[in-house]
Amino acid sequence: MKYGIVTSYGTIHDYVEMARQAEEHGWDGIFVWDDICIGPTEVFDPWVALGAIAMVTERIALGAMVFSLARRRPWKVARETLTLDNLSNGRLVIPVGFGGEWDGGYSRVNTDEPGRKVRRERLDECLAILELAWTGEPFDFEGKHYQATDLVFQPRPVQQPRIPVWTVGAWPHERSLARSARWDGIIAADMSPGMELGSDVSPQTIARIRSWMQEHRDPYEPFDIVVEGVTDGTDPEGTRERLAPLAEAGATWWIESRWDEGRTAESLLERIRQGPPQV
Helix, strand or coil: CEEEEECCCCCHHHHHHHHHHHHHCCCCEEEECCCCCECCECCCCHHHHHHHHHHHCCCCEEEECCEEHHHCCHHHHHHHHHHHHHHCCCCECEEEECCCCCCCCHHHCCCCCCCHHHHHHHHHHHHHHHHHHCCCCCEEEECCCCEEEEECCCCCCCCCCCCCEEEEEEECCHHHHHHHHCCCEEEEEECCCCCCCCCCCCHHHHHHHHHHHHHHCCCCCCCEEEEEECCCCCCHHHHHHHHHHHHHHCCCEEEECCCCCCCCHHHHHHHHHHCCCCC
């Protein structure tokens, strides 16, 4: 299992320092986040932040938890992803969702804020356009929400056959799982009856997701199962007991995602310096 952490608090300079420290202390991934504004909280453009991070790191994977592609223009995202993939020498990963009801400020500006159904449709069309753009070949696209004629994007991404895409996938909803199966990974969420949004995902659910994916995609093709949560860097044995069953069930990434109020950049840096879990 690989280990990443989200830069959920701090200034843009803190983000860059967190990335440096994460690489130095053995983490496998560093992730920013994607919103336009949330009240008084400091929010930075993820593409600019990742560009800065790419320039001070050499090994660590880069991304955002998560990119809200349904609220972005796909041709602009195509150029942004190609730029970052080349800048980082092939370290970019694209975790995506269609955007929750917590809209990150989109309802506060002069733009349409569509419902969930339309956001799902836009996400799928945006991903289809990205896949075409990453081929480096001319293409047309005729969708319900986006249309394009004779587009071509160069250079091609460093990563082939494409930049990896992880999509949020809700167990046991087959439409959501099927979207993840079409791409390169699932950010696992348990939406079984009685489960609340954001609940911890159990090893049993991870095992069910892995089994479903093995039945619905080529089992020999690489596929990531991503779990988010919080660990205690001062209790390695307790963390090992908690995460080992997830790894055994099929989880391939653990993303340290700390969103609780009162968190500071220094507390995140302290957790980063403690290093990733050892399982």
